Amino acid sequence: MNTILIKLFxxxxxxxxxxxxxxxxxxxxxxxxxxxxxxxxLRDGCAHMRKAFDIEDINLDELISTAMEDPTAVAGPAAPKILHGLDIGELNTSYKQFCKGENPKGSPFDAREVIEFYNRATTDLPTAEALRDKALPGMTRILDASGKPFAETFEPNGRRLVVPIADVPPLVRQAFIAAEDKRFECHHGIDERGVIRAFIGNLAAPGRPAGGSTITQQVVKNLSVGDDVTYERKIREMIVASRLERILGKPQILGLYLNGIYLGRGAYGIEMAARSYFGKSVGQLTLPEAALLAGMPKGPNFYSPDKYPERARERRAYVLARLKEEGAITEAEMAAAVASDLGLKPVETARRDSGFYVVDHLTREARTFAGLDSLTAHSLTVRSTINAGLQRAVEGALQDGLANYERGTGRQTYPGPEFNLTESVRKLQAAVPAPEAAPQSLPGVTGAEAKPTEIKPAEIKPAEAKAPVG
Known part of the structure; x- marks a missing residue:
């Protein structure tokens, strides 16, 4: 049985x-x-799919046959990677066998091979309860004695401020649902119509594969199974999403989604994104602002309003049109929002030039006196007794003292050897790789008078376009 067909089954x-x-x-x-x-x-599932499409007056047979008219679209090099190697004839025979009740000769289906692959893919699944109880890493703000922001601390993927779903306005929720999962309120974790449409789309329009993931599936992907494009991941994602829907309500799932997604500018979650782009909390977002953010999960970089404002406008207009179709806004409201400026606040890079010792100290204090394992496990606000001005003065005095000490020892005047890596890099590039290269140490560069090491930036060229093989 064809490997790709096994995975599809x-x-x-x-x-x-x-x-x-x-x-x-x-x-x-x-x-x-x-x-x-x-x-x-499999037969029950196919019958269910046919009914689901009948509700929308769509003939599934016609969709499938149209998508499979050009076998090269599936088997050719331009096909999505997940379909490479698929035999279009075997796919058509299998469809007739399970979805049309026919008994074609030479059926490629082998239940044993399908079961063995399925069993491997579903081994060691994460539990829905574990995802439900998993806390998203947050950003903790540290205030000084006067109540002014002094420092931030967060994990590499956790610059977020977790906000209760009750604090997210209905229009903001509707905007994300309209953009990402219009049937969110009525499906049970997996939108079968979306999955089938995505699969048919992959057959008919080769290119970047579409996945048809629901908001629930995206929550599972972000919290647990990862985002690698494989059949195994998709199988695990669907099972856990289905189970998550059975123990959590829609508002809770939407809350996990809105607090977990990355929306550009280093911001994770809707609250941090609202502050990063517009300088306000999520509860104060206007219609065009909400629509702009709702359009970004699909591609935070591709639709970045900072890099590609026209793309961002087009995506915002799409979300607004979806809201209008759903009856959430009027024609006049949509037109006004489409015509409005993006209204972005300037990009602010999160950086700190003092207070590192304070953050380390407060982390230890939180563990000792508040029973917190980490200041980044949640979104917290710490009110400290630190005088920011005095702290900066103390750290500056410490740096001056260390510099004076170095000058007193005379070590800073040692003219350290200069070392330029450029020629060495050229020699390495020209050299024939040896089985065993003896390690060589580079002379250190010390002293205030030494010139900094010179490293020329790499020359980066666009990769040559080559058709994938497989």
Whole structure:
């Protein structure tokens, strides 16, 4: 059985279970005896999909046949990587077998191989309860004795201020739902129509693969399973998303999503993004501001209003149009928002030139006296007794004292050897690689009079466009 077809069937087995009987979902099957059960699950799933598309008056058979008219679109080098190697004839035969009730000769389906792949993909799944209880890393603000901001501390991917979903205005929620998952309120973690449309789109329009992920799936991806583009990840994501929907309400899931997403400018979560782009809290966002942020999860860099303002405007207009279609805003409100300026505040780089020792000290104090493992485990506000002016003066005096000490020893006047890496790099590039290169130490550069090491920036050229092989 074709490898890609095995993976597609394992994914279909997952989708069939989470959309028809999520409460009875199995993560392990016996390859020796469960073949007939898997076949029935796949047939039930296909029947469910056909009904789902009938609701929208869309003929699934026509969609599939149209998408498969050009086999090179699927098998060719321009096809999405996840479809490389797929045999279009075997796919068509399998579709007739499971979705049209036919019994074609030479069916490529092998239940044992599908089960074995599925079992491997679902091993050691994270529990929905673990995701529910997982705390998002936050940013803690440290205030000085006068109540003014003194320092920030956060994890590399945690410059966020967690905000309760109740504090997010309804219009902001609607904007993100309209942009990312219009059926969020009615599906159970997986939007089967979205998944099938994405798959058909991948068949008909090769390029970057579409995934059809729901907001719930994105929460699972961000908190647990990662974002690698593989069938295994998609299978795990769908199962955990289905289970998460059974133990959390829609507002809680949306809260996890809005607090977890990256929205550019180093900001994670809707509250930090609102402050970074507009200098206000999420509760104060206007319609055009909310629509701009709602359009960014799809590509924070691609739709960056700082780098590509016209793209950002187009994406904002799309979100506003979706809101208008859903009846959340009027035609006049949409037109006014589309015509409005982006209204961004200047980019501010988060940096600190003093207070490092204070943050370390407060971290230890938090562990000792407040029982907190870390100041970055949550979004906190610490009111300290630090006098910011005195702290800077003390740190400046310390630096001056250390410099005076160095001058007193005479070490700072030692003319350290100059070393230019440029010629060495050229020699290394020209040299033939040896099996064992003896380690060589570079002379150190010390002293105030020594010139800094010279390293020329690399010359970066666009990569040559080559068709992927596979």
């Amino acid at each position: 394992a994914t279909a087995l997952t989708l069939s279970q989470v959309t028809t009987k999520p409460e009875a979902l199995k993560t392990q099957f016996d390859p020796a005896v469960d073949g007939p059960q898997v076949v029935q699950i």
